[in-house]
Amino acid sequence: MQALDLARWQFAITTVYHFLFVPITIGMGFLVAGLQTAWYRTDNLKYLRATKFFGRLFLINFAIGVVTGIVQEFQFGMNWSSYSRFVGDIFGAPLAMEGLLAFFLESTFLGLWIFGWDRLPKKLHLASIWLAATGTLLSAYFILAANAWMQHPVGYILNATKGRAELTNIITVLTQKTALATFFHTIPSAAFTGAAFIAGISAWLIIKKKDLEMSRTTLKAGLITMVLSFVLVGISGDLTSRVMTEQQPMKMAAAEALYTTTDSAPFSLLTIGSLDGSRSVFQIGLPSVLSFLSTGDFNGVVEGVNDLEAKYEQQYGPGNYTPNIPLAYWSFRLMMGFGFIGLFFALLALWQLRKGGTPHGKWFAPAMISLPFLPLLANSFGWIFTETARQPWAVFGLIKTADGVSTVVSAGAVLFTMLAFTLLYGVLAVIEVGLILKTIQIGPRPEVDFEVTSVGGADDRPLVMSY
Numbered sequence: 001m002q003a004l005d006l007a008r009w010q011f012a013i014t015t016v017y018h019f020l021f022v023p024i025t026i027g028m029g030f031l032v033a034g035l036q037t038a039w040y041r042t043d044n045l046k047y048l049r050a051t052k053f054f055g056r057l058f059l060i061n062f063a064i065g066v067v068t069g070i071v072q073e074f075q076f077g078m079n080w081s082s083y084s085r086f087v088g089d090i091f092g093a094p095l096a097m098e099g100l101l102a103f104f105l106e107s108t109f110l111g112l113w114i115f116g117w118d119r120l121p122k123k124l125h126l127a128s129i130w131l132a133a134t135g136t137l138l139s140a141y142f143i144l145a146a147n148a149w150m151q152h153p154v155g156y157i158l159n160a161t162k163g164r165a166e167l168t169n170i171i172t173v174l175t176q177k178t179a180l181a182t183f184f185h186t187i188p189s190a191a192f193t194g195a196a197f198i199a200g201i202s203a204w205l206i207i208k209k210k211d212l213e214m215s216r217t218t219l220k221a222g223l224i225t226m227v228l229s230f231v232l233v234g235i236s237g238d239l240t241s242r243v244m245t246e247q248q249p250m251k252m253a254a255a256e257a258l259y260t261t262t263d264s265a266p267f268s269l270l271t272i273g274s275l276d277g278s279r280s281v282f283q284i285g286l287p288s289v290l291s292f293l294s295t296g297d298f299n300g301v302v303e304g305v306n307d308l309e310a311k312y313e314q315q316y317g318p319g320n321y322t323p324n325i326p327l328a329y330w331s332f333r334l335m336m337g338f339g340f341i342g343l344f345f346a347l348l349a350l351w352q353l354r355k356g357g358t359p360h361g362k363w364f365a366p367a368m369i370s371l372p373f374l375p376l377l378a379n380s381f382g383w384i385f386t387e388t389a390r391q392p393w394a395v396f397g398l399i400k401t402a403d404g405v406s407t408v409v410s411a412g413a414v415l416f417t418m419l420a421f422t423l424l425y426g427v428l429a430v431i432e433v434g435l436i437l438k439t440i441q442i443g444p445r446p447e448v449d450f451e452v453t454s455v456g457g458a459d460d461r462p463l464v465m466s467y
Helices: 003-019 021-042 045-078 081-115 122-151 170-175 177-207 212-247 249-255 289-295 305-316 325-356 364-370 373-388 411-442
Strands: 156-159 164-167 267-273 280-286 393-395
Touching (some): 003 021, 003 045, 003 411, 021 045, 021 122, 021 212, 045 212, 045 411, 081 122, 081 170, 122 177, 122 393, 170 177, 177 212, 177 364, 212 249, 249 305, 249 325, 267 289, 267 325, 325 373
Antiparallel strands (some): 156 164
């Protein structure tokens, strides 16, 4: 394999692995803050036990997420130096904002939250977890804005002398439609993921009959959050598809295996294409639905793969501008499919929880055990679709992926680092799973480790970590 292929595999492995922790961290941050708010307002100790229990799980995910996220930025300099030179003037700005503003905010106040139990005033300690959660939100926005520029570059000029793009308007970069649409689709997805994580673990505690008072409360809260966030995911997904159709029509055409431009385009339920990927052989579709989802009009025109290929060859020169259609098509459907399965399980469990009932049946245990993984799979396939369906572009219309790879890094060097990272991530996975399973096995502590009335204790007490 060439260095380009290995570099792409390495970036795919590390990116997808890192993104497993991102939505859980963002979603759980606000849910843990909500649980602590409930304790602050009611003084009900079940909310305090829930805060501390799920707070420990939140911190485990946060720590592993930070470690795996650092590798992402190093790869730009190692394997993608040509890309970095071309986009660094623009791409570096939101990344710097993320590091200097968002990450410092979340890490600083998360530290205060961890070590501030029984030392900070109750209200100030509560504020620290809300500020830490807000930091994760800002961090996500800056990262998504940088990625949105790769999907739809704005606010720049091309410096032909230096052979790179240069920033002209950071506000345009941060507020373009692609960044806004992606952000408002990603955050509800994170809430859906974090809620499923909490709901699945709560259900397991119920099955094991551990702290039923707390577990029933957090199970119901998680399931309700899943349903509400899924509604927002659907609304924001519709907006995102329209922005994508406007700015990256090839991506939408690949997602639907739509080969020819047509009005009243059908939404594909199943499409089988020819071996050369130039036409569909068999299709089952919902008439006009794709046109409505893409344009807001049942008779709207949606461009097809073959027509766009011809258009791009005329615009950008000879080449292959068609992404891997089977990968785009199935990753798009797996993203939606796993999300709908998670929603179905949540609705089923909520129905059995009505009027104080207890979920039961042979379906409950396997469904709830799988519940935390379904949104993770949906998010991962959505991320895979977003990045691979943009190919062959690293930055749409400006630089191809093949032109962004480091020219002096050998295939052997990339293979070595890819194997090293994969091994390292395997070790981290064992540590992550082990810590989470051990925490779940221990369960919520039956008693709090300090008296509620002692919050904000004496200044001469030693600074201790509550976890």
